[in-house]
Amino acid sequence: MIVDLEGKTCVVTGAASGIGLGLAHKAAREGMNVVLADVEEAALDAAVAEVMALGAQAIGVRTDVTDASAVEALAVATFEKFGGAHLVFLNAGVFQAGVSWQRTEADWAWVMGVNFWGPLYGVRAFIPRLIEQGEPAHLVITSSMAGLMTVAYSGPYVVSKFAAASLAECVAHDLRAQGVEQVGVSCIVPGAVDTKIADSTRNRPDEPPSEAQAADHYFVADTLRTMTTTQGRHPDEAGDLVFEALRAGQFWITTSDTFDEILQPRFDAIHARELPCSAQFD
Numbered sequence: 001m002i003v004d005l006e007g008k009t010c011v012v013t014g015a016a017s018g019i020g021l022g023l024a025h026k027a028a029r030e031g032m033n034v035v036l037a038d039v040e041e042a043a044l045d046a047a048v049a050e051v052m053a054l055g056a057q058a059i060g061v062r063t064d065v066t067d068a069s070a071v072e073a074l075a076v077a078t079f080e081k082f083g084g085a086h087l088v089f090l091n092a093g094v095f096q097a098g099v100s101w102q103r104t105e106a107d108w109a110w111v112m113g114v115n116f117w118g119p120l121y122g123v124r125a126f127i128p129r130l131i132e133q134g135e136p137a138h139l140v141i142t143s144s145m146a147g148l149m150t151v152a153y154s155g156p157y158v159v160s161k162f163a164a165a166s167l168a169e170c171v172a173h174d175l176r177a178q179g180v181e182q183v184g185v186s187c188i189v190p191g192a193v194d195t196k197i198a199d200s201t202r203n204r205p206d207e208p209p210s211e212a213q214a215a216d217h218y219f220v221a222d223t224l225r226t227m228t229t230t231q232g233r234h235p236d237e238a239g240d241l242v243f244e245a246l247r248a249g250q251f252w253i254t255t256s257d258t259f260d261e262i263l264q265p266r267f268d269a270i271h272a273r274e275l276p277c278s279a280q281f282d
């Protein structure tokens with residue numbers, strides 16, 4: 001893990017809102033240059049202004065993480081502007097719940113596109129550059145507690161977040177197996193954070209399903225909205241916790257206070273060859 005962050009460069013996808021914005025704020029407070037990437041242009045411009053007001057050098061790069069060439073262009077823009085990258089947060093994500101066999105192929109494609117292909121394109125664009133750069137660097141994928149535990153009525157989101165979490169593990173294994181020591185990997189599995197995640201369809205490029213077409217999704221999204229807005233941490237607090245955990249060298253980084261106690265029953269059920277109970281997240 002890089003200890004000295006001042007003057008280094010941080011990249012954040014999904015930086016215009018929520019956890020990504022909290023990470024961008026924290027990077028600025030650490031004295032880092034910040035590259036903010038997001039698909040929502042007006043929110044991105046506002047986020048860049050906020051981060052610059054904290055004294056950081058910052059640029060915004062409008063990026064749709066489901067587009068490999070856009071993510072490649074993000075890496076190019078980062079290296080052109082700041083000459084390198086040292087902390088890369090592949091954080092952009094969307095929420096798509098519902099009964100697994102009832103959600104449409106378009107629903108699955110959207111959530112897998114942002115939550116799995118987005119991080120994969122980020123890995124493909126940044127990891128070779130971080131290796132080539134030859135300086136200490138760290139890549140961080142945002143998954144979820146839903147990337148470690150399963151729950152009813154949320155198949156699309158859960159499957160995409162398991163994919164993101166296992167991608168982080170596989171990239172870490174590959175780097176180790178190839179003897180790359182200066183590039184590290186972590187995976188953020190947040191508990192509830194007060195963000196706009198329950199309103200993810202605001203950035204869906206095609207027409208989202210109506211309430212009538214996807215009551216199963218909207219019911220869970222309403223529950224998530226209540227949980228994140230009433231019990232969620234402030235995104236800046238999440239940013240602080242993430243940087244503290246990075247400094248402590250953690251692979252799994254959580255903002256949840258009940259990480260161990262909610263995961264243990266899953267491990268126990270797997271040992272017992274049983275279906276793990278449907279999770280309750282905090």
Ligand SMILES: NC(=O)c1ccc[n+]([C@@H]2O[C@H](COP(=O)([O-])OP(=O)(O)OC[C@H]3O[C@@H](n4cnc5c(N)ncnc54)[C@H](O)[C@@H]3O)[C@@H](O)[C@H]2O)c1
Binds near residue numbers: 016039094189194196
């Ligand atoms: N908030 C929580 O409680 C919580 C819990 C677990 C995991 N997460 C994860 O945290 C990450 C950040 O989400 P958040 O809670 O801050 O939500 P948010 O909606 O506030 O922020 C997500 C950001 O991602 C951006 N985005 C969406 N689609 C994109 C695309 N195709 N390309 C680029 N950017 C795109 C959005 O514009 C938005 O700025 C997500 O991966 C989410 O799954 C959040």
